[in-house]
Amino acid sequence: MFSIALDYFSGLQIEKSKNNKTAKFWLVTSIAINLGFLGFFKYYNFFIDSFADLIGGFGFVIHPWTLKIILPIGISFYTFHGLSYIIDVYKKKIKAEKNPIDYALFVSYFPLLVAGPIERATHLLPQVKKIRIFNYEQAANGIRQILWGLFKKMVIADNCAPIVNEIFANHDQEPASRLVLGVLLFAFQIYGDFSGYSDIALGTSRLFGMELLKNFAFPYFSRDIAEFWRRWHISLSSWFRDYVYFPLGGSRGGMWMKIRNTFVIFLVSGFWHGANWTFIVWGGLNALFFLPLLIRDKNRDNLEVVAMGRLLPNFRDFFNIVLTFALVCFAWIFFRAESMTVALQYIGDIFSSSILQFPKPIPKKEIALILVMLCIEWSNRAQNHGLEIERWNPWVRRFLYAFIMVLILVFANFGNNEFIYFQF
Numbered sequence: 001m002f003s004i005a006l007d008y009f010s011g012l013q014i015e016k017s018k019n020n021k022t023a024k025f026w027l028v029t030s031i032a033i034n035l036g037f038l039g040f041f042k043y044y045n046f047f048i049d050s051f052a053d054l055i056g057g058f059g060f061v062i063h064p065w066t067l068k069i070i071l072p073i074g075i076s077f078y079t080f081h082g083l084s085y086i087i088d089v090y091k092k093k094i095k096a097e098k099n100p101i102d103y104a105l106f107v108s109y110f111p112l113l114v115a116g117p118i119e120r121a122t123h124l125l126p127q128v129k130k131i132r133i134f135n136y137e138q139a140a141n142g143i144r145q146i147l148w149g150l151f152k153k154m155v156i157a158d159n160c161a162p163i164v165n166e167i168f169a170n171h172d173q174e175p176a177s178r179l180v181l182g183v184l185l186f187a188f189q190i191y192g193d194f195s196g197y198s199d200i201a202l203g204t205s206r207l208f209g210m211e212l213l214k215n216f217a218f219p220y221f222s223r224d225i226a227e228f229w230r231r232w233h234i235s236l237s238s239w240f241r242d243y244v245y246f247p248l249g250g251s252r253g254g255m256w257m258k259i260r261n262t263f264v265i266f267l268v269s270g271f272w273h274g275a276n277w278t279f280i281v282w283g284g285l286n287a288l289f290f291l292p293l294l295i296r297d298k299n300r301d302n303l304e305v306v307a308m309g310r311l312l313p314n315f316r317d318f319f320n321i322v323l324t325f326a327l328v329c330f331a332w333i334f335f336r337a338e339s340m341t342v343a344l345q346y347i348g349d350i351f352s353s354s355i356l357q358f359p360k361p362i363p364k365k366e367i368a369l370i371l372v373m374l375c376i377e378w379s380n381r382a383q384n385h386g387l388e389i390e391r392w393n394p395w396v397r398r399f400l401y402a403f404i405m406v407l408i409l410v411f412a413n414f415g416n417n418e419f420i421y422f423q424f
Contacts, residue, residue, distance in 0.1 A: 003034060003037065003078060003079065003082055003107070004082070004100075004103065004104050004107050004108070006030055006033055006034070006082075007030055007034070007082040007085055007086055007103075007107070008097065008100055008103045008104075010026045010027070010029065010030035010086055011085060011086060011089045011096035011097060011103075012096050012098075013026040014026045014027060014086070014089050014090050014096065015089060015095065015096035023090060024090075027086060027087070027090045030082070030083075030086045031083060031086065031087075034079050034082055034083055035079070035083075037075070037079070038075060038076065038079045041069065041071055041072055041075060042071060042075065042076070042275055043271075043275045045275065046275030046276065071423075073113070073114055074113045074114045074115075076272060076424050077112065077113060077114065077115070077116050077118055078107050078108065078113065080118045080239060081106065081107045081118065081119055081121075082107060083243065084118075084119075084120050084121060084239065084243065085097075085103075085106070085107075085121040085125075087243055088120070088121055088122055089121075093122055094121050094122050094125065097121075097125060099129075102125065102128050102129055103125070105128050106119070106121060106124050106125050106128055109124065109128075109205075109210075111200075111201040111202075111204045111205045111212070112201050112205075112212060114419075114421075114422055115194070115197050115198075115201070115419055115421040115422055115424075116197075116198065116201070116215060116233075116235055116236070116421065117198055117201070117202075117212055117213045117214075117215040117234070117235035117236075118213075118235040118236055118239050119212060119213060119235070120213070123213060124210070124212070127209075127210050127211065128210075132208065132209030132210070133209070134209065135209060138206050138209065139206060139207050141203075141206060141388065141390075142202070142203040142204065142205070142206025142207050143203060143207070144203070144385070144387040144388065144389075144401070145199045145200075145202055145203030145206070145384075145385045145387065145388070146199065146200050146203035146204060147203075147387060147401065147404055147405070147408075148196075148199050148203075148385050148386045148387040148404070149195075149196040149197065149198070149199030149200035149201075149203060149385075150196070150200065150408055150412075151196070151373070151404050151407060151408055152191075152192040152193075152195060152196035152199065152373065152386075153192060153193055153196030153197065153200070153417075153419070154196075154408055154412035154413060154414070154417075155192075155369055155407055155408055155411050155412050155413075156188055156189070156191075156192030156196070156366075156369060156370060156373055157188075157189045157190070157191075157192035157193035157196060157417075157420075158193075158412065158413035158415070158417045159365070159366050159369065159411065159413055160185040160186070160188055160189035160192070160363075160366055160370075161189055161193075161413075161417065162413075163181075163182070163185055163363055163366065164182055164185050164186045164189055164336070167179065167181070167182030167185075168182060168186075168336060168337065168338075168342075168346070171342070171345065171346045171349060172345065172349065174349075175354035175355075175357045175359065176349060176350045176351070176352045176353075176354040176355035176357070177354060177355055177356070177357045177358065177359040178359045178360075179346060179349055179350045180350060180355070180359070181359045181363075183329050183330075183332060183333055183336075184329060185363070185366065186329075186332055186336050187220070187325070187328065187329050187332055188370050188373075189420075190332070190335070190336075190420055191216075191219070191220065192373070193419055193420045193421070194216075194233070194419070194420060194421050195215070195216040196419075197419045197421065198215035198216055199216075199385055202214070202215070202385075213234065213235045213238075214234055214235075214384060215233060215234050215235050216231065216232065216233070216234065217230070217231040217234065218231060218377050218378075218381045219231035219232040220321075220325055220328075220374075221306050221321060221377075221378065221381055222302070222306075222321065222324050223302045223306060223317055223320035223321055223324060224293055224298070224299075224301070224302055224320060224324055225286065225289040225290050225293065225324060225327060225328075226290060226293050226298075226299035226300070226301075226302070227302040227303075227324075228324055228328060229286070229290070230303075236269065236272070237269075240265045240268060240269055241265070244264065244265050244268060245261055245262075245264075245265045248260075248261045248264060249261060255295065258294055259291065259294065259295075262287055262290060262291070262294055263284070263287045266283040266284065266286050266287035266290070267280060267283045267284055267287065268283070269283050270282050270283020270284065270286075271283065272424070273335070273424050274423070274424060276339070277339075277340050278334045278335065278337050278338075278339065278340055278343055279334070279335065281334045281340065281343070282331050282332075282334040282335045285330070285331040285334065286331055289327050289331070305381055305382045306321070306381065308382065330347075333346055333347060365411070369407070369411060372407070373386070376400075387400070387401070387404070
């Protein structure tokens with residue numbers, strides 16, 4: 001509530017400022033307080049523990065005072081909502097909102113509050129203010145997207161999670177082939193978990209006549225890392241592009257500036273996910289993977305949907321999809337590991353002779369369900385979600401809806417399985 005009041009009042013002050021100096025004062029004040037809250041609650045312990053470790057390396061022992069608090073719900077998401085609003089008002093992309101209820105609804109809109117997508121005031125506030133009339137087609141499409149999101153979360157992610165947890169918890173006792181299996185399953189766990197939440201949020205919002213920003217566009221069909229990041233967590237990637245990358249100079253200037261700015265946004269993106277060196281290394285790895293494309297000016301090559309108009313990709317596209325997926329999975333090890341030590345041990349154990357062993361036991365059910373998901377998404381890769389199939393034969397559509405519902409009822413993990421991105 002304090003953040004909402006701060007940004008609402010700051011926006012009004014910026015708009016009525018007589019000169020740019022006063023407007024900038026309110027802009028900087030709002031940004032500083034917002035980032036101050038985020039830094040204090042989310043990163044204080046990280047910095048104080050890292051400082052203690054650094055001092056310990058010189059032979060000094062200190063006992064830092066750390067916070068014993070629960071992270072405020074949705075702080076990473078609503079902070080970015082408020083920041084984008086203030087910056088857009090300052091840049092005159094949107095007028096300051098006069099109605100405090102409308103502004104509060106924009107920031108705390110319940111489908112996206114705890115795990116995104118990260119909305120923009122320029123996109124969501126106009127929808128908040130207009131009169132909405134129930135639209136059957138929009139609502140029906142929303143229910144289809146909710147159904148697909150439930151399938152990805154409850155059937156794919158929640159069935160992969162116990163296997164992934166077991167493998168990562170006992171990585172020092174598992175053969176390398178099982179470690180590889182653990183990483184592959186985690187790739188589909190986090191995709192099913194996070195994109196599943198986004199589908200549920202977007203679908204729920206459509207029931208209220210609101211269209212949220214698309215957050216995933218079938219990222220595992222990407223042919224290079226640049227395309228992957230145009231398709232994964234789109235709202236966060238585009239937020240950093242517009243509010244960090246472009247203000248730093250973007251791709252203007254020499255190659256050194258492009259490389260610097262690219263590393264900045266990837267490292268900041270990693271740090272946004274959590275106060276742990278594993279997330280920073282994860283971001284740095286993705287920047288390294290992106291670097292060859294940037295240097296060769298190939299980072300905008302794959303803008304169209306893969307194999308458009310064809311049933312299957314050609315050999316080159318297939319090879320590039322597999323290679324990109326392998327690079328993404330390698331980086332996921334750092335994202336999933338609890339510490340840098342665990343991540344490095346995990347990677348070291350993968351590169352051993354046991355890589356040739358057949359991984360036992362094989363999770364046949366989980367693999368079969370993942371293949372079902374991939375087949376449906378591949379057939380609809382040019383659409384907004386896996387069940388946007390209005391062009392299909394009506395009886396085929398009905399059969400598929402019933403089939404997905406049966407899979408959920410039979411195979412869903414109905415335990416207390418929270419979404420991964422709730423922790424961010």
